[in-house]
Amino acid sequence: MNDRLIPWVLPFTVFLLWFLSSEMEIVPLYLFPHPFEVAQSGWSYIFGKIGDEPYAGRFVYDLAASCTRISLGFGLAVMTALPLGLMSGRNRFVHRLLGTSVDGLRAVPGITWLPLAMVWFGIGIKTTVFLVGMAAFFPIYLNSATGAREVDPLLLQAGAMMGVNRFNAVFRILIPAAMPSIVTGLRLGLGISWAYLVLGELTGVPNGLGAIIMDARMVGRTDIIVVGIFLVSVIGRLSDLLLKLLLRFCFKNAL
Amino acid sequence: MLCDKNVFLGVENLGKQFPGNGTPLTVLENINFEAEDGEVISIVGRSGCGKSTLLKILAGFLKPDSGSVFFKGSRVHRPGPDRCVVFQEDALFPWLTAGENIAFGLKRQIRDGSRIEREVDRFLDLMGLSQFRDYLPREISGGMKQRVALARVLILNPEILLMDEPFAALDAQTREEMQELLLELWGQFSHTIVFVTHDVGEAVAISDRVIVMDKNPGRIKDVINIELERPRRREDVNFMRFYSRLYKLLRD
Numbered sequence: 001m002n003d004r005l006i007p008w009v010l011p012f013t014v015f016l017l018w019f020l021s022s023e024m025e026i027v028p029l030y031l032f033p034h035p036f037e038v039a040q041s042g043w044s045y046i047f048g049k050i051g052d053e054p055y056a057g058r059f060v061y062d063l064a065a066s067c068t069r070i071s072l073g074f075g076l077a078v079m080t081a082l083p084l085g086l087m088s089g090r091n092r093f094v095h096r097l098l099g100t101s102v103d104g105l106r107a108v109p110g111i112t113w114l115p116l117a118m119v120w121f122g123i124g125i126k127t128t129v130f131l132v133g134m135a136a137f138f139p140i141y142l143n144s145a146t147g148a149r150e151v152d153p154l155l156l157q158a159g160a161m162m163g164v165n166r167f168n169a170v171f172r173i174l175i176p177a178a179m180p181s182i183v184t185g186l187r188l189g190l191g192i193s194w195a196y197l198v199l200g201e202l203t204g205v206p207n208g209l210g211a212i213i214m215d216a217r218m219v220g221r222t223d224i225i226v227v228g229i230f231l232v233s234v235i236g237r238l239s240d241l242l243l244k245l246l247l248r249f250c251f252k253n254a255l
Numbered sequence: 256m257l258c259d260k261n262v263f264l265g266v267e268n269l270g271k272q273f274p275g276n277g278t279p280l281t282v283l284e285n286i287n288f289e290a291e292d293g294e295v296i297s298i299v300g301r302s303g304c305g306k307s308t309l310l311k312i313l314a315g316f317l318k319p320d321s322g323s324v325f326f327k328g329s330r331v332h333r334p335g336p337d338r339c340v341v342f343q344e345d346a347l348f349p350w351l352t353a354g355e356n357i358a359f360g361l362k363r364q365i366r367d368g369s370r371i372e373r374e375v376d377r378f379l380d381l382m383g384l385s386q387f388r389d390y391l392p393r394e395i396s397g398g399m400k401q402r403v404a405l406a407r408v409l410i411l412n413p414e415i416l417l418m419d420e421p422f423a424a425l426d427a428q429t430r431e432e433m434q435e436l437l438l439e440l441w442g443q444f445s446h447t448i449v450f451v452t453h454d455v456g457e458a459v460a461i462s463d464r465v466i467v468m469d470k471n472p473g474r475i476k477d478v479i480n481i482e483l484e485r486p487r488r489r490e491d492v493n494f495m496r497f498y499s500r501l502y503k504l505l506r507d
Contacts (some may be wrong), residue, residue: 055422066453129435150348153349154342154344154346155346157314157316157334157342157346158340158342158346158348159404160315160316160333160334161314161315161335161336161338161339161340162336162339162359162360162363162407162408162411163335163336163360163411164363168451176348176350176409178349179350211463228367251350
């Protein structure tokens, strides 16, 4: 079988089963709509003209809102978790100082922060950004710490001998050498960011991909719920690919 | 006594201990020797005799517990491009190509990009690496990697080359090729070489002087001058004589 086709076998099979079960109405359509109806709603949601239909043409605005929240939350997580992780991987004192607390906080499921975040930040962008940042922090922190810890001391010695000072060694040797682990952390962090984005947006914000799903539930539009789920999966996957491409462009041995 | 400027490399009463379980382990004890400019010195000894530790102290990676190392009149206390190390294992930067690895140290010294390119080309050519310029370390053989490791330090024009069993992981044939290459380069650049090895044949093939080390604690057992003309041939009777003399010294 053609190698490029293999990844599509499973989605196609699922689609076929979905199509058949809808055609034969094994599952009532109000619980799980027909694929064609979903496709039609999706088309209208993405390309339709605003006002034609309740959800028509809103995709661009929802995407923009969600991407802003993801960028802020994920960006915040990267900016804190990466330096702290690298430091804790290289410095015993930092590791002792942060290790137990980080592990303790990590044991708290992300969703537990939701009530407190709502009290602190109200409903809106801040709560979502907080949840996303909180969730993305841990995989990035842990993986960059592991990466930094496992850098072969020989590489740092080689750098020192060729005239790299301690400050430059961080950027010239430590980060590139730890890059494979850092990439793993970033990818896991970005993946979980999408999960917490949707969670944050389920709490009553007017726009965003999570909001549209929750909104559609209240008016019984399962077709739009399915469209939302599908789009989150596609965009999540695309953002992962984008991250991979970006990192491969910057660091040859990253992946 | 050694601190005078006439001594190129001087090692004085060097001692080093590692903290063991309870009792500290003496790795090096009372090490004294000198090296002249342009000399090739080998340090041979069984594993655990502290020869690699000694090399790390010469490089400035480790601090001795007693005694000191002097290089051209000043005390060695940190690593630097005047005393470059070729490591046993693969210490190339895996994220850089062969060419970029060779350029790495030079980029810390000069900014002129086209001059760096020219120098890298020269050393790639010298090492027979020209067609491997854009390969990553994981894509080339062990022998090629050690050529890159040698090139990335020679390009810095070091005064001393410190080599920590650099060819130990290579197959016998490649190892002899690398020994010949090293001597060829030595003829051209005439830097001082301190070469750590456990291979007696290797020591006889390349050295002016061989320092034989004892273990527990690591001490200098004997120093042997290899009075053989270069190029040396392993099947030569005199080569054999030095070989068996060193071999016996090591085994006793």
